[in-house]
Amino acid sequence: MAKFNPTDHLMKLKGKDYLPVAWRLVWFREQYPNGIIDTEPLQLTDTYAVFRATVTAVDGEGNVLGRASGTKSQSKQGFADYVEKCETGAIGRALAGLGFGTQFEPDFDEGERLAVDS
Numbered sequence: 001m002a003k004f005n006p007t008d009h010l011m012k013l014k015g016k017d018y019l020p021v022a023w024r025l026v027w028f029r030e031q032y033p034n035g036i037i038d039t040e041p042l043q044l045t046d047t048y049a050v051f052r053a054t055v056t057a058v059d060g061e062g063n064v065l066g067r068a069s070g071t072k073s074q075s076k077q078g079f080a081d082y083v084e085k086c087e088t089g090a091i092g093r094a095l096a097g098l099g100f101g102t103q104f105e106p107d108f109d110e111g112e113r114l115a116v117d118s
Contacts, residue, residue: 070096
């Protein structure tokens with residue numbers, strides 16, 4: 001099987017390369033099949049959500065090689081399935097913080113902030 005190549009899965013978003021969270025997950029799972037992804041709602045109402053995700057890179061012997069967290073907020077007004085979008089965005093930000101997609105992550109860009117994390 002060929003090694004995962006993130007550039008094969010980039011999409012253009014507001015003129016910039018972006019690696020969707022689904023592909024960041026594939027990349028992470030390929031490299032760290034024993035890795036851990038934890039999410040927790042920090043705030044959850046009928047109209048608003050805030051999630052934190054923590055991604056931990058674990059090798060085959062159980063050694064922790066790295067860990068990163070990310071948070072995301074989302075309102076129902078901005079997206080009908082705001083809870084799922086919020087949790088996915090937090091995971092995407094944590095993965096980016098661990099190096100899975102960082103170079104493609106708009107939130108780390110100094111330019112105009114993009115509000116898409118799915």
